[in-house]
Amino acid sequence: MTATAESTRKQRRSSKKPRRSDRTKAEIRLGWLLAGPAFFVMLAVTAYPIAQATFDSLFSFRLTAPDERSFVFLDNYILLFSDGLFWRIFGVTLLITVVTVAVELVLGFALALVMHRALKSLRGALRTAILVPYGIITVVSAFAWYYMFDINSGFVNNWFSWVPGIDSDLDWFSNFGTAITVIMASEIWKTTPFIALLLLAGLAQVPDELVEAARVDGATKVQQFTRVIIPNMKAAIMVAVLFRALDAFRIFDNVFIMTGGDANTEVLALLAYRQSISRLEIGLGSAVSVVLFICVLLLCLLAVKGFRVDLASGTDSSGGKKQGGK
Amino acid sequence: MAGSKGLTGRQKLGWAVVSVVVLVYALFPVAAIFANSFKTQADLGNPSFWPRNWTLTHYEMIFVGGAQELFLTSLRNSIGITLIATFVAVVLATLCAYAIARLNFPGKRIILGAALAVSIFPVISVVTPLFNLWRTIGLYDTWPGLIIPYLSLTLPISIWTLSAFFRQIPWELEQAAQVDGATQWQAFRKAIVPLAAPGVFTTAILAFFIAWNDFVYGISLTSTEAARPVPAALAFFQGASQFEEPTGAISAAAIVVTIPVVVLVLLFQRRIVSGLTQGAVKG
Numbered sequence: 001m002t003a004t005a006e007s008t009r010k011q012r013r014s015s016k017k018p019r020r021s022d023r024t025k026a027e028i029r030l031g032w033l034l035a036g037p038a039f040f041v042m043l044a045v046t047a048y049p050i051a052q053a054t055f056d057s058l059f060s061f062r063l064t065a066p067d068e069r070s071f072v073f074l075d076n077y078i079l080l081f082s083d084g085l086f087w088r089i090f091g092v093t094l095l096i097t098v099v100t101v102a103v104e105l106v107l108g109f110a111l112a113l114v115m116h117r118a119l120k121s122l123r124g125a126l127r128t129a130i131l132v133p134y135g136i137i138t139v140v141s142a143f144a145w146y147y148m149f150d151i152n153s154g155f156v157n158n159w160f161s162w163v164p165g166i167d168s169d170l171d172w173f174s175n176f177g178t179a180i181t182v183i184m185a186s187e188i189w190k191t192t193p194f195i196a197l198l199l200l201a202g203l204a205q206v207p208d209e210l211v212e213a214a215r216v217d218g219a220t221k222v223q224q225f226t227r228v229i230i231p232n233m234k235a236a237i238m239v240a241v242l243f244r245a246l247d248a249f250r251i252f253d254n255v256f257i258m259t260g261g262d263a264n265t266e267v268l269a270l271l272a273y274r275q276s277i278s279r280l281e282i283g284l285g286s287a288v289s290v291v292l293f294i295c296v297l298l299l300c301l302l303a304v305k306g307f308r309v310d311l312a313s314g315t316d317s318s319g320g321k322k323q324g325g326k
Numbered sequence: 327m328a329g330s331k332g333l334t335g336r337q338k339l340g341w342a343v344v345s346v347v348v349l350v351y352a353l354f355p356v357a358a359i360f361a362n363s364f365k366t367q368a369d370l371g372n373p374s375f376w377p378r379n380w381t382l383t384h385y386e387m388i389f390v391g392g393a394q395e396l397f398l399t400s401l402r403n404s405i406g407i408t409l410i411a412t413f414v415a416v417v418l419a420t421l422c423a424y425a426i427a428r429l430n431f432p433g434k435r436i437i438l439g440a441a442l443a444v445s446i447f448p449v450i451s452v453v454t455p456l457f458n459l460w461r462t463i464g465l466y467d468t469w470p471g472l473i474i475p476y477l478s479l480t481l482p483i484s485i486w487t488l489s490a491f492f493r494q495i496p497w498e499l500e501q502a503a504q505v506d507g508a509t510q511w512q513a514f515r516k517a518i519v520p521l522a523a524p525g526v527f528t529t530a531i532l533a534f535f536i537a538w539n540d541f542v543y544g545i546s547l548t549s550t551e552a553a554r555p556v557p558a559a560l561a562f563f564q565g566a567s568q569f570e571e572p573t574g575a576i577s578a579a580a581i582v583v584t585i586p587v588v589v590l591v592l593l594f595q596r597r598i599v600s601g602l603t604q605g606a607v608k609g
Binding site: 024027028030031032033034035037038039041042043045046048049050052053056063111114118119122124125126127128129130131132133134135136137138139140141143144145147148150152153154155157158159168186189193194197198200201243246247249250252253256257268269272273276277282285286289290292293296300 | 444452475538560577584
């Protein structure tokens with residue numbers, strides 16, 4: 001899409017005026033003059049810090065004892081990887097990522113189908129409603145869910161006391177299973193709208209004629225959905241899942257507010273925070289940061305290579321479709 | 327409502343049920359914390375959803391009472407830092423996206439790729455080195471100390487969304503205006519700016535949401551009320567006595583910072599959706 005748009009533009013331009021090399025040069029200069037600041041600011045606030053973190057992670061370095069800084073090469077990483085605690089935290093992070101993305105995909109699809117099929121008059125109201133969780137501050141969402149389940153001020157224990165296992169003495173945040181459930185519920189509530197809107201854009205790309213043709217050929221509703229609609233919006237699904245997975249892997253706010261990592265709910269981002277900001281162990285904290293960064297990178301590479309998610313085209317085509325649809 | 331005539335009674339009922347389910351899903355947690363913010367301290371200890379006695383105590387506490395300093399300064403920090411970070415990002419991104427949409431120069435794909443890479447970047451990974459650096463050069467616990475890292479959140483989505491918007495602008499209009507006798511500046515101002523403005527505005531809303539939502543930078547790179555934004559400040563609320571949970575005050579503060587979000591959503595629902603799906607970068 002980008003390539004075709006660019007090439008037609010190029011053709012148009014070159015057919016109008018013969019390109020001269022100084023004109024081209026001026027265009028390149030202007031292009032970088034305009035785009036350069038944004039580009040370099042982006043690099044400065046991310047590439048530089050991650051390089052610094054990689055460097056720092058090779059040292060034993062506490063801010064409380066800055067003079068005792070010493071080069072330890074990979075010791076910080078060895079310490080991490082040989083600690084069972086790290087692997088448990090890694091597992092919890094992975095669990096949250098897998099469960100939330102799976103649930104969000106199902107819920108998001110349901111929401112997207114509802115909005116897709118809804119009458120015009122209803123569609124606006126529904127979209128407005130689901131944009132509230134999207135726009136709300138994650139910390140606010142965390143507090144809202146925390147207070148709902150809180151043993152003192154929450155109403156959930158009271159409302160659901162008929163469910164086996166739930167009674168007024170149940171402290172949701174004192175053990176792993178229940179605490180992680182509420183954490184994930186908050187995460188899912190807040191981010192499902194994002195997935196739903198991406199899927200809605202994907203749904204709009206499926207040609208109506210295809211679905212109609214399948215219907216005429218006698219396909220059931222389920223068949224229409226699994227055989228026609230889903231394959232035709234694979235790109236949108238992949239992009240939505242990948243973005244959410246990368247985001248879920250960095251989960252921090254909900255855990256910080258609800259349990260602070262207690263009840264074994266600690267996640268990688270919280271570990272990095274506690275090492276460097278709370279304990280001022282810059283060396284070890286940097287190592288955790290680098291590991292987290294590499295995990296996200298691997299997840300992304302896996303998706304792009306393994307599932308052939310073309311992030312750029314996926315984002316682009318939904319934009320292009322919007323234009324066509326109008 | 328011409329379309330609804332075609333619906334049978336059962337279908338109408340079905341849509342009504344579905345709509346109520348979606349509305350409850352979307353608004354229930356907000357309603358819960360809204361109810362909390364009006365409960366008396368006694369009501370907060372009992373498990374009913376709505377307050378038995380409605381009270382404004384908690385709002386008084388955060389605006390004129392004991393939590394005033396903590397909340398109002400953090401609110402001022404949040405508004406100032408978020409607006410500046412949004413403004414800077416949108417200005418830089420507008421120039422960048424204009425170049426990407428209009429000009430032919432090598433490196434376009436690199437810039438878009440970099441924006442994508444930055445948007446998936448784990449914030450916590452850059453916090454440690456920034457924490458250390460900011461302490462050394464004196465940016466720790468200051469406004470610029472947050473505005474600069476916020477750009478890593480707001481710039482990528484702004485560049486993607488604006489590039490998508492700008493690609494759709496019929497730039498020929500500019501030439502057409504010039505043929506009709508307008509100067510280049512007039513052509514740009516009269517023909518292009520009105521078409522580009524909605525995209526820029528939508529992008530600003532999305533960038534605002536992201537910066538407003540930040541917690542990791544806010545809690546890691548501040549230590550006092552000098553720069554601490556609201557999400558981070560919520561973690562520091564204390565009850566009136568040490569035996570009292572600050573539930574009510576936190577809920578009231580949470581509702582106050584949710585108001586701008588709700589207002590923006592109500593006013594610009596359509597634009598936000600189109601911006602999100604066009605840029606499609608995580609918000």
